[in-house]
Amino acid sequence: MPAELLTRREFALSLGCLPLRLRAAEGPILEGPWSEPAVVHKVYLSGTQLHWPKPTLDVEAEVKQIEARLAEVERKHAGRVRFVGGELLRTRDDIEAWAQKLGDVDAVLATYVSIPSPLPELLEAVKLPVLVLALPYAGHHWAGIAQRRRTRGRLDVVASSSFGDLDPYMGIFRTIRHLRKSKVLVVAMRPQNLEKLAAGFTERYGTTIKFLTYDDLHEAFRAADRNRARREAEELVAGALRVVEPKSPEIEDAVRYYHGVCEILRREQANAMTVDCFGGLLAGRMPAYPCIAWSKLNDVGLYGVCEADLRSTMTQLLVTSYSGMPGFVSDPVFDTSRNEVIHAHCVSATRMKGIRGPASPYILRNHLETNDGVVMQVLMPAGETVTCAEFRDPAAMLVSTAEVTAAEDSDRGCRTKIRTRVKDAEKWLHSYQAGLHRVIFYGDHVSVLEKMGRLMGFEVIHEM
Secondary structure (H helix, E strand, O other): OOOOOHHHHHHHHHHHHHHOOOOOOOOOOOOOOHOOEEEEEEEEEEEOOOEEEEOOOOHHHHHHHHHHHHHHHHHHHOEEEEEEEEEEOHHHHHHHHHHOOOOOEEEEEEEEOOOOOHHHHHHOOOOEHHHHEEEEEEHHHHHHHHHHHHHHHHHEEEOOOOOOHHHHHHHHHHHHHHHHHOOOEEEEOHHHOHHHHHHHHHHHHEEEEEEEEEHHHHHHHHHHHHHHHHHHHHHHHHOOOOEEOOOOOHHHHHHHHHHHHHHHHHOOOOOOEEEEEHHHHOOOOOOOOOOOOOOOHOOOOOOEOOOOHHHHHHHHHHHHHHHOOOOOOEEEEEEEHOOEEEEEEOOOOOOOOOOOOOOOOOOEEEEEOOOEEEEEOOOOOOEEEEEEEEEEOOOEEEEEEEEEEEEEOOOOOOOOOEEEEEOOOOHHHHHHOOOOOOOEEEEEOOOHHHHHHHHHHHOEOOOO
8 A cells, every 4th residue: 555645534634734724614625526535346257168267166256255355455445445346247248237337436446257258348348447357377368458458548457366466556546536536727828728738638537627817816816815814924934944035025925825726726626726827927917926825735735736737737636646745847957967957946845755744944035037926945855766757648658767866056947946866867858858847756656657557548658
């Protein structure tokens, strides 16, 4: 079981230790359909005339034993997955009748217990993600899974005697539901440029994506309580190592903007927002700087993302929902002479090592590229492995890993920076694709992303 994965209760408990707290009656919607456990339909498959593993196999007894083991898996992952079903299917007619009654489930766990079995018919009948459990001596259907995946996608197999090898998939099932039930709000200068990308993510993962306007941001900002914003701005200042450029009115406006965003999320029953902030600021259309709001949302496992970047937003939904690690959207800066990449941006969560973990210290600075507003310069931990990820498009994810060598403090580039040592900076530089942004997550999540890709239907591309 991934230690970082949060149940709904743990998600709520994590809020109590924030310097700027999200109050249940005043903050955004912390629990919603996106925080529910995945619903996974179990099914067992066997033929009517058995050949393998032996003609005299007691199929019903075999299923009963597996049911008991899967019940242990479900108890182990309570709050993350809920198993339903458990039918034994033997023929194409059985499969067709069962498929018509599946209902609102997130995935299918199919265990075949003999050869022959109607697994091929099941894979034709349902379009949901299917995880095939291939126990030793149950049969040889595992041999066709890789080929079948090329044509249907969203298919993976566990071939093992250990039911513990199912553990990573319980978190992946929950991520499947998280994306299906999440709602992303987008404010962009040219929303029409994002409509095709948004439709692609919705079609593949079920995520609801809704476009709002800058007027919506202004209305929510105006409605936010000034006095409350002033009190909480004082808390934010008290928690900082120091305040450099920002003045009190700028900090109060940033907190007031955060409260406005919370109200929009609550009203829309949404858990994510991404705004073309830089474009809006340059055009005078933003009511305040959003950087503090995004930092605070990311600290509790919700999503505030810069620059109307849907690909980075969906990357955060995918990895954070599984790992519990907030994402840091970065502008990479290459230094091939040192085989290093610096990751820089003016928005960072403070709890980069997990939303239940300790907060890193921060300094209140202005937004470097505009010399205005307020941001949190977060001094991230060094000596850690990080995963660098980004959806190239809805069907492909770019991934790599690196080692954080230092938290960089410089008056060039964005405020929060980490210096990382990579496998091959020269190779990455000359094969770089899919725009500038990458999202950084503490920990090595590549193996899980590969499993996600097989089960959720996206290609994983190693950048180095």
